Amino acid sequence: MSLGRFLVRRIVHSIFVLLGLSIVIFVIARVMPGDPARMALGARAPQWVVDRVREQMHLNEPLTVQYVYWLRGALRADFGLSLVTQRPVTADIQEFFPASLELVLLAGLFSAVGGIGLGVLSARYKDTWIDNVVRVISYAGIVTPSFIFAILFVLLFGFVLKWFPVIGRLSEHTVAPPTVTGMVTVDALLAGRLDAFADALRHMVLPALALAMGSIAQEARITRSSMADNLGKDYIAAARALGISERVVMGRFLLKPSLIPTVSILGLDIAATLGVAFLVELIFNWPGLARYGMTSMLHKDLNAISAVILVLGVAFVTVNILVDIIVAYLDPRIRLRAARSE
Amino acid sequence: MSSTPLLLEIKDLHVHFAVYGGRLKVLDGVNFVMQSGERVGLVGEAGCGKTTTMKAILQVLPTPPAVIPCGEIYFKGRDLLKMNPNQLQQIRGRGISMIFQDPTAALNPVFTVGQQLKAVIKHSAVRGRPLSADEVHQRAIQSLQEVALADPERLLKSYPIQLSGGMRQRVCIGMALATNPELLIADEPGTSLDVTIQDQVLRLLHRLVKEKNTSVILITHTLGIVREMTDRVYVMYAGNIVEVAPTAGLFSRPMHPYTIGLMQAVPRLTGGGVSDGIPGRIPNYLQPPTGCRFHPRCPHVMDICRQEKPASYQVDDDHYVACFLYRGEEGKGS
Ligand SMILES: Nc1ncnc2c1ncn2[C@@H]1O[C@H](COP(=O)(O)OP(=O)(O)OP(=O)(O)O)[C@@H](O)[C@H]1O
Ligand code: SF4
Numbered sequence: 001m002s003l004g005r006f007l008v009r010r011i012v013h014s015i016f017v018l019l020g021l022s023i024v025i026f027v028i029a030r031v032m033p034g035d036p037a038r039m040a041l042g043a044r045a046p047q048w049v050v051d052r053v054r055e056q057m058h059l060n061e062p063l064t065v066q067y068v069y070w071l072r073g074a075l076r077a078d079f080g081l082s083l084v085t086q087r088p089v090t091a092d093i094q095e096f097f098p099a100s101l102e103l104v105l106l107a108g109l110f111s112a113v114g115g116i117g118l119g120v121l122s123a124r125y126k127d128t129w130i131d132n133v134v135r136v137i138s139y140a141g142i143v144t145p146s147f148i149f150a151i152l153f154v155l156l157f158g159f160v161l162k163w164f165p166v167i168g169r170l171s172e173h174t175v176a177p178p179t180v181t182g183m184v185t186v187d188a189l190l191a192g193r194l195d196a197f198a199d200a201l202r203h204m205v206l207p208a209l210a211l212a213m214g215s216i217a218q219e220a221r222i223t224r225s226s227m228a229d230n231l232g233k234d235y236i237a238a239a240r241a242l243g244i245s246e247r248v249v250m251g252r253f254l255l256k257p258s259l260i261p262t263v264s265i266l267g268l269d270i271a272a273t274l275g276v277a278f279l280v281e282l283i284f285n286w287p288g289l290a291r292y293g294m295t296s297m298l299h300k301d302l303n304a305i306s307a308v309i310l311v312l313g314v315a316f317v318t319v320n321i322l323v324d325i326i327v328a329y330l331d332p333r334i335r336l337r338a339a340r341s342e
Numbered sequence: 343m344s345s346t347p348l349l350l351e352i353k354d355l356h357v358h359f360a361v362y363g364g365r366l367k368v369l370d371g372v373n374f375v376m377q378s379g380e381r382v383g384l385v386g387e388a389g390c391g392k393t394t395t396m397k398a399i400l401q402v403l404p405t406p407p408a409v410i411p412c413g414e415i416y417f418k419g420r421d422l423l424k425m426n427p428n429q430l431q432q433i434r435g436r437g438i439s440m441i442f443q444d445p446t447a448a449l450n451p452v453f454t455v456g457q458q459l460k461a462v463i464k465h466s467a468v469r470g471r472p473l474s475a476d477e478v479h480q481r482a483i484q485s486l487q488e489v490a491l492a493d494p495e496r497l498l499k500s501y502p503i504q505l506s507g508g509m510r511q512r513v514c515i516g517m518a519l520a521t522n523p524e525l526l527i528a529d530e531p532g533t534s535l536d537v538t539i540q541d542q543v544l545r546l547l548h549r550l551v552k553e554k555n556t557s558v559i560l561i562t563h564t565l566g567i568v569r570e571m572t573d574r575v576y577v578m579y580a581g582n583i584v585e586v587a588p589t590a591g592l593f594s595r596p597m598h599p600y601t602i603g604l605m606q607a608v609p610r611l612t613g614g615g616v617s618d619g620i621p622g623r624i625p626n627y628l629q630p631p632t633g634c635r636f637h638p639r640c641p642h643v644m645d646i647c648r649q650e651k652p653a654s655y656q657v658d659d660d661h662y663v664a665c666f667l668y669r670g671e672e673g674k675g676s
């Protein structure tokens with residue numbers, strides 16, 4: 001059973017998806033009105049400078065050639081300068097992406113633990129008040145946008161209860177650990193700075209929770225319904241009939257097959273969070289990718305937009321591969337089918 | 343009946359399913375008794391409630407939708423319906439074990455055969471000291487060898503999807519017998535397989551229960567198997583036991599009009615929902631026929647059949663028929 005080949009195939013497939021995405025990004029960037037060279041240089045630059053830059057940017061070549069140049073740059077992580085920050089886009093991404101990533105990863109952890117936990121609780125106490133409470137929370141979570149939660153959390157846990165800080169990634173009195181990955185929690189651990197780690201984590205709790213709420217609700221709902229479905233299956237009746245204890249039947253023989261749909265949706269939710277975190281990042285003054293992406297869009301900063309979209313694409317594809325691995329681990333049918341169809 | 347305590351006694355069991363659109367009143371007062379060591383057959387066309395009765399015994403009916411409005415189920419004198427989950431778990435597996443109708447559905451698709459079989463073995467050994475991992479493994483291997491499965495080591499690591507239908511059926515039998523049950527319920531073993539393999543599986547089962555002297559309830563559509571493997575037979579129609587008799591007596595002198603129809607349908611009786619011998623089909627359980635549930639299909643239907651439900655009349659030693667045609671014959675014997 002070759003999980004390895006299954007993976008290789010998925011990765012090759014993903015590369016094609018990303019190539020497709022890059023073409024879309026390139027075309028959009030080029031059909032937008034306005035001369036990229038002129039936009040990069042500003043309205044007051046003399047025409048001959050603009051012409052020279054057009055030459056440098058290969059803007060006079062046919063589109064296909066331009067695409068190849070663009071792709072070559074992208075592969076070398078060179079997206080040119082950002083109009084807004086006047087720095088290489090790559091430097092911006094390097095700064096903002098890790099900030100978003102650690103937030104989203106924590107949000108993903110919250111979704112997994114909270115969503116599955118609530119879902120199991122709900123299924124276990126189906127049709128009791130516990131189930132009803134969880135279901136009400138679920139519906140509320142699904143219909144409420146994350147920025148509303150962000151505002152509520154800031155007010156309640158930040159200002160009223162003062163449990164968690166609400167601004168930035170570290171407190172003023174905490175010296176930032178040396179940057180290695182750009183994720184403050186990881187860098188703090190690498191530097192052996194537990195104080196900075198704890199401080200960074202405290203800063204992440206509220207924004208991550210705000211981001212996770214929708215997904216917690218969604219995961220709880222899916223887990224509950226797939227557990228309820230599987231509860232009626234013969235293999236559960238058989239496990240019970242043969243004397244296996246209720247705890248093992250529920251916690252093992254029912255849980256594992258029921259988590260398969262949850263994991264699939266969870267992956268998509270996490271990837272989507274990365275892109276839509278804009279308002280939450282704004283509220284918590286979090287220097288993240290979504291905020292950067294939104295700012296670049298407002299300024300028609302094409303280089304930055306292309307890079308952000310491509311990064312999101314890569315993240316999406318990566319999460320999908322991870323989800324496939326986990327699902328293949330949970331569900332031998334998928335693994336075996338993949339191996340057999342070789 | 344004799345004074346030895348009954349192994350199993352079901353009294354007036356009703357099971358309903360609450361579904362969209364109403365209540366399916368499936369079991370309508372099932373009565374059933376068996377002694378220790380007996381091998382009892384349960385026959386009846388598809389949908390008559392055989393599996394439902396058996397799942398009710400072990401209390402593994404899906405709830406919802408299943409509800410048991412009334413009934414008693416005694417296993418060695420104790421009412422299973424009144425037990426708490428812990429007491430029930432003591433009975434399941436070791437006391438009563440079951441081979442489910444569809445081996446593919448009865449095996450968990452995301453666990454290996456070994457994981458499932460070992461869980462059963464571990465739990466059925468709670469009585470004394472817990473088994474070591476090694477002992478569990480040995481007993482798992484032994485269980486698979488017992489059902490004549492080759493290469494048990496590899497099999498333990500396989501997932502159900504990797505096995506053939508016949509192997510899955512054998513695994514299910516091995517699993518049900520791994521607990522050394524006093525009573526084995528076998529729900530149409532081998533029905534999903536082709537005839538030769540079905541035959542092998544049944545012979546194997548027959549040999550194993552004889553060796554271990556296990557009491558058996560065998561459900562099947564194939565009357566030939568009943569004849570060969572059971573001492574006594576219950577005939578079920580639409581949630582009622584309509585006739586019960588020693589196997590030989592039932593075959594030589596079937597009495598209930600439904601049983602007679604069944605016999606005539608041999609050997610072409612299948613699980614298709616409509617049996618060849620009797621015109622019509624099993625009733626709609628939302629609004630089952632009044633009186634005798636068989637009356638819309640019965641060639642001998644009388645007025646009273648539409649109004650009253652027939653009691654079970656004794657027509658011979660151990661031979662009972664729930665049909666008004668035999669009302670006068672009570673106690674006559676022969
Ligand atoms: N979970 C359920 N929900 C609703 N109805 C059910 C359920 N299980 C069984 N029934 C109904 O109960 C009736 C009896 O079903 P059961 O499975 O006991 O029949 P059976 O005698 O075992 O038939 P077969 O020979 O096909 O296995 C059927 O009409 C079926 O529709
Ligand atoms: S009771 Fe009446 S309807 Fe029912 S089987 Fe007997 S004769 Fe037929």
Ligand SMILES: [Mg+2]
Binds near residue numbers: 392393394443529
């Ligand atoms: Mg059945």
